Amino acid sequence: MKRILTLTFGLLSAVAFAQKNGAITESMLQQIKQQNPPTATDRALRNALAANGINDLTKRADKAPVDGNFTYRVPSNGITDQQSSGRCWLFTGLNVMRARMIKDYKLGEFTLSQSFLSFYDQLEKSNLFLQCVIDYAKEPIDSRQNTWLFEHPLSDGGTFSGVQDLVMKYGVVPAEVFPESYNANNTSKMAEIISLKLRQYGLELRDMVSKGKSATDLQKRKTTMLGEVYHILQICLGTPVEKFVWTLRTADGKAVSTAEYTPKQFYQEFVGKDLKNDYVMLMNDPTRPYYKLYAVDLDRHTYDGRNWTYINLPMSEIKAMAVKSLKDTTMMYMSCDVGKFLDKKTGVLDVDNYDYASLFNTTFPMNKAERIQTHASAPATP
Numbered sequence: 001m002k003r004i005l006t007l008t009f010g011l012l013s014a015v016a017f018a019q020k021n022g023a024i025t026e027s028m029l030q031q032i033k034q035q036n037p038p039t040a041t042d043r044a045l046r047n048a049l050a051a052n053g054i055n056d057l058t059k060r061a062d063k064a065p066v067d068g069n070f071t072y073r074v075p076s077n078g079i080t081d082q083q084s085s086g087r088c089w090l091f092t093g094l095n096v097m098r099a100r101m102i103k104d105y106k107l108g109e110f111t112l113s114q115s116f117l118s119f120y121d122q123l124e125k126s127n128l129f130l131q132c133v134i135d136y137a138k139e140p141i142d143s144r145q146n147t148w149l150f151e152h153p154l155s156d157g158g159t160f161s162g163v164q165d166l167v168m169k170y171g172v173v174p175a176e177v178f179p180e181s182y183n184a185n186n187t188s189k190m191a192e193i194i195s196l197k198l199r200q201y202g203l204e205l206r207d208m209v210s211k212g213k214s215a216t217d218l219q220k221r222k223t224t225m226l227g228e229v230y231h232i233l234q235i236c237l238g239t240p241v242e243k244f245v246w247t248l249r250t251a252d253g254k255a256v257s258t259a260e261y262t263p264k265q266f267y268q269e270f271v272g273k274d275l276k277n278d279y280v281m282l283m284n285d286p287t288r289p290y291y292k293l294y295a296v297d298l299d300r301h302t303y304d305g306r307n308w309t310y311i312n313l314p315m316s317e318i319k320a321m322a323v324k325s326l327k328d329t330t331m332m333y334m335s336c337d338v339g340k341f342l343d344k345k346t347g348v349l350d351v352d353n354y355d356y357a358s359l360f361n362t363t364f365p366m367n368k369a370e371r372i373q374t375h376a377s378a379p380a381t382p
Contacts (some may be wrong), residue, residue, distance in 0.1 A: 045359065058358070073326075074326060075102060075103060076099050080111055084186045084187070084188070087157040087158075089157065089335060090158065092160075092333050093163030094112040094172070098110060099330075101271065105270070108251035113175045113179070114184070115172075115174070115264070116173050119154065123229060123230060123233060124301055128303045129153045130201060130202065130205060130225060131222065131303045133206060133350050134205050134209065136149065139210065153195045153199055156191060159275075159335070160381075161309065162305075163333075164276050164306065165302045165355045170261065171263030173263050177244045179244065194229055197225075202326075240263075244266075245259070245261075246258070281309065281310040281314050281381060285379035287369050290312050291311070293309065294309040318380075335380070
């Protein structure tokens with residue numbers, strides 16, 4: 001007993017010494033303070049930052065303005081706004097289809113409903129969570145897989161794989177048939193409430209598995225759970241249309257045809273592309289070998305859908321494809337880490353927009369690969 005106590009005390013002493021050895025001591029703190037003594041310039045900057053944002057003081061005054069005139073431009077007839085939601089992937093995907101419809105049918109202002117597919121996206125992701133809980137129910141709840149599941153039961157973010165799976169499964173409708181609403185534009189509270197229910201349901205399903213309930217019983221209970229999720233979505237977003245009447249009109253308002261459609265019929269008639277088999281996602285991720293196919297497990301929108309799958313290519317090749325797409329007047333789906341180096345007033349993304357180094361008298365030398373490796377940024381995906 002004495003030997004065990006002595007050994008334990010010795011281990012605790014070693015840990016305490018290691019912690020103290022790596023801690024900020026009084027002498028180290030003095031060295032830190034003396035490393036950069038305040039200067040008159042520092043005091044002036046402190047005064048400026050007391051009433052201004054960092055980006056306001058670091059925006060490069062000598063940066064040439066961006067020329068908004070382009071040789072090639074894809075007509076879009078206005079922008080769409082995701083507002084306070086994570087649906088950029090869906091807005092982008094539908095805008096690609098919208099631009100083609102506007103060109104092919106000489107439409108005026110026209111938008112496809114984002115809210116319609118948002119509804120089914122949230123329902124499908126809820127099913128994905130619940131079914132994965134069943135699949136991994138025999139693993140400890142604190143396993144890596146289950147920890148990830150219960151930390152991220154639901155979100156409204158996504159990728160083009162979501163556009164592929166949802167559009168081909170549910171179709172599309174014009175925006176006026178299923179318009180945007182407050183909770184479509186402001187999704188955080190709705191997602192929080194559904195996530196709370198999903199976590200509750202997840203525990204119940206794990207308990208059912210532990211008690212040896214049959215696969216039939218599990219699926220029956222899961223279906224009832226999804227009925228509750230569907231009801232919440234109905235209250236927040238409305239009930240998705242199953243049939244609707246729509247009149248095709250040209251840009252000058254002339255009616256061309258009027259007919260009744262289901263969402264899938266509407267997609268087939270006015271878009272008709274095989275999104276699952278005719279389109280691929282490209283990625284520029286310099287941390288991984290190029291010219292290889294990658295997939296992110298469980299990063300998908302539907303249980304029976306495709307994981308986020310992409311081909312990793314050098315940026316030069318992606319740029320060449322983007323130019324060809326523009327010359328063909330075909331919009332290209334593109335996502336990037338817009339939270340970094342964005343000038344919100346001009347809408348320009350550029351790593352040279354702001355001079356943080358001069359303001360703080362330091363350097364920020366990491367390249368793209370190093371920023372991705374350290375999670376300072378994310379890869380670009382067209």
